[in-house]
Amino acid sequence: MIYLDEAATTPLRREVLEAMWPYFGPDFGNPSSHHEVGESASRALSQARADVAQAVGARPSEITFTSGGTESDNAAIKGIALAAPRGRHVIVSAIEHPAVLESAEFLSRLGFEVTELGVDSAGTVRPGDLTAALRDDTTLVSIQYANNEVGTIQQIETLSRIAAQRGAPFHTDAVQAAGWLDLDVARLGVQSMSISGHKLGAPKGVGLLYLARGTRIEPLIHGGGQESGRRSGTENVAAAVGMAAALRLVGGSIDEVVGRRDAFIDRVLAEVPGAILTGERHHRLPGSASFVFPGINGETILLELEAHGVVCSSGSACAAGSDEPSHVLTAMGLDADVAQTAVRFTFGRSTTTEDLDNAASRLVDAVGVVSGRGARPS
Structure with a gap:
């Protein structure tokens, strides 16, 4: 078999599985538990967070582990828009993943106005179109780093700079870009970024959301306040360790x-x-x-x-x-x-x-x- 569908999913890397394996067995603890079994899991989770943060040029406190790219996109778009909006206007591109488009459509049902930016014949967002669409009440711009269907790479540095000039937070869905393109969030100029593990050789069911310090977000999942209150629920330590291992292995x-x-x-x-x-x-x-x-x-x-x-x-x-x-x-x-x-x-x-x-x-x-x-x- 010749497998040419890695944009859908990649095989789990052996090194990733080996890194995860202890957390299915002897290191099975709940990282929120205050005893040695739990503390061992907590240390592993903290190390995974630090490794992931290093891979994207962020602080560990700016990383939230999620169930994948879809949840990360939903959390960023709904969460930022609902937390402390400058207004009720959101901008996305017309070729976003459904996780972004459907999140924006959900916001429209809550009274937000959504602008979809068109693209040229190659699937590229024109910077001038973003400039024209931005308003004083634009509370979020979300444009994917690279398209999952046609592979076109967007000018994220340019687009995020345009948004910053008007004070609008910028999110990018980097699910397809991860593993291929530079993910340094400072260079990209983004306040939020989504990545999915199974596009990188990590397992399905794990992703991350980068959220710049000071960017407010309304959590989608409420409960015990895990992940600094941004995503409640017992963390999947093994998956987080796998995500970190996959990002460390990217290179060449x-x-x-x-x-x-x-x-x-x-x-x-x-x-x-x-x-x-x-x-x-x-x-x-x-x-x-x-x-x-x-x-x-x-x-x-x-x-x-x-x-x-x-x-x-x-x-x-x-x-x-x-x-x-x-x-x-x-x-x-x-x-x-x-x-x-x-x-x-x-x-x-x-x-x-x-x-x-x-x-x-x-x-x-x-x-x-x-x-x-x-x-x-x-």
Whole structure:
């Protein structure tokens, strides 16, 4: 099997599992308990928080462990908007993950006004559009660092600086960027950032929310006041340790990944009639290549590829099974029918040139079979 769906999830790294294992067994304590078993768990949690904070250039007190990217996005958008709003106006981009868009829609039902920024044909938010949309009562701006469907990377430093000039807090969903792009929150200029562990080789069900010191937030989960009152509930120590381990393991040159990605894109565009690359050609995630194939159903291509050992997707895993065209692709100006022909290939540092060459060959064959132009491969 050639697995090319790492934007959906990555395999759990062995080193991460080994780091977590003691907290499923001998170090099983509740970190809020005031005895040695609990204190041992508390020390592990504190160390994990410190390691995560170092990875993003933050203070440990600015890190909240969550159940994943969706919860982190919800906590940031709802929590910041509801805590001490400058007003009741929120700005998001039109191509955000549903966790952001649905959180913003929830706020609209509470009386907030939501502005969705459009994007250009490559999925890029135009800085001038953000400047024009900002108001004195804008209480939050949320723009993702990199898109989960087409891989386009946003100009977060520029966009956050524009928001800061008007005094509006800036949140970024960095779920797809983590592991590939610089996460230093000071350089990015963000007051809030979301990351999910299972995109990094950590387990599903753990994430983090960076919240800059002094940024007020109304918690979504009330109870015993864990996580400095920002997220009540007994902490998942093993998962937090795994998240920290995964972030420590991130590293190494991405130049080879970029080279393999570009060669794969070039071959698909050259050998598959009518194939169109979606997203920025170069300013995109290193392990992301996404296409549309006008006139050919994307789901049929996926089935044909999987039958021959290539696992990929049509877009966001959160939208799997939906009959609706991708909101990302339609926001980029693609016709709804064309948007439904999308196929996304996402891969990691361990994906080889041979893997991508084989995937490209099988894609050429699959499109030929589905379109009726070729014979089914044996």
